[in-house]
Amino acid sequence: LGIIFIGIDGPYYISGYGIVAPLTNNLQSLVPDIRMPFQQIVNPGRAAAAYSGGIYRVCIDTNLNDALSTNDYWFDITSRRWNGPHTWPFDCASPYKNKFVVCDRVGGAAIYFSEIIPVPTSVYNDNGTAISVEMKTSFLPKMPNVNVKEVIESTVEITAQAGSGGFVMNALNENYNVISNATVQFTSNAGTVKWGGTTWGAAVWNAAANEPSTETVPWTEPLIFKKLAIQMLGTAAYFMSIGAFFAKYKNTGYTNIN
The missing domain is CATH 2.40.128 (Lipocalin)
Known part of the structure; x- marks a missing residue:
């Protein structure tokens, strides 16, 4: 009190x-x-x-x-x-x-x-206007060398509601300029269970839920950077979540971009 x-x-x-x-x-x-x-x-x-x-x-x-x-x-x-x-x-x-x-x-x-x-019946808007979601990371950890880095392959863990359109991802350099972007769609892994259509122990006692899915990030071009941050944009919805981002770094062999 x-x-x-x-x-x-x-x-x-x-x-x-x-x-x-x-x-x-x-x-x-x-x-x-x-x-x-x-x-x-x-x-x-x-x-x-x-x-x-x-x-x-x-x-x-x-x-x-x-x-x-x-x-x-x-x-x-x-x-x-x-x-x-x-x-x-x-x-x-x-x-x-x-x-x-x-x-x-x-x-x-x-x-x-x-x-x-939030509950499954929650409405994600403000007076009829859809709520936008933005997540921006700090700069990712630096590697123990002075050279410029390159990323071609990367993945991200996400969940989203079916039909939500997924997420737009932007890769940002040290000046927060967009160096590449991608649209990542969520692959639903929630099973459909109907009464009388399954066996005992094969389903859970609640609605089918989406678990985080690891999706490949289809960058429009390779990421070339000294420092890298990730921005994710989407429209708020139930089941939405953003998890770990993984990237395979490559050493370009040169020190600066310009």
Whole structure:
């Protein structure tokens, strides 16, 4: 039990014993993990927050890098991890079971249902607009030599819903320029089980599920790089996941590209 409030430098928690502590991943930290967006908050009276299902959710108007934005941050109380910022601009939020009900000044007279944990019936859009997914890695580990590297063969582990279109993959160099791209389709491995059409022990007591599939990445051209990062783009859907990326490095024998 306790109260979470937004301070001038970020969110804080007051325990039932009156102890004030910042919302952080590290319990030893003396300041909140996310500070700048709250220090640069615009229209503090528009800030909205709620708690449901172990998640503290707060939405603020802020000024970051000289650009105004409305950011929605989530903090998992159990695992003590932040995620976001998300871009849904709500002005009012209330808990509903283990979910949220939110509304905003942009969408007009409407109330929106927001889930924390996805289920097969989840709808992946914001007010009718499909939610895009982007994942960008840090630069992959450097090899113990000075030469330029080449990758022709690589694989990635993914899952996706049937008919979702898969993922678009971009290979980025040290300047974050795209040096090659590919579209990776997920090969479903979920079996179809019908009542009366199988034998005891041959199926599971739930819906057939897709397991991660290792797919070959069909790059449009070989990757030639000194430093490499991977970007993946897709449309949010149930069963979507991105796993390990593997690449077979080759030594080109020369030091720089230009």
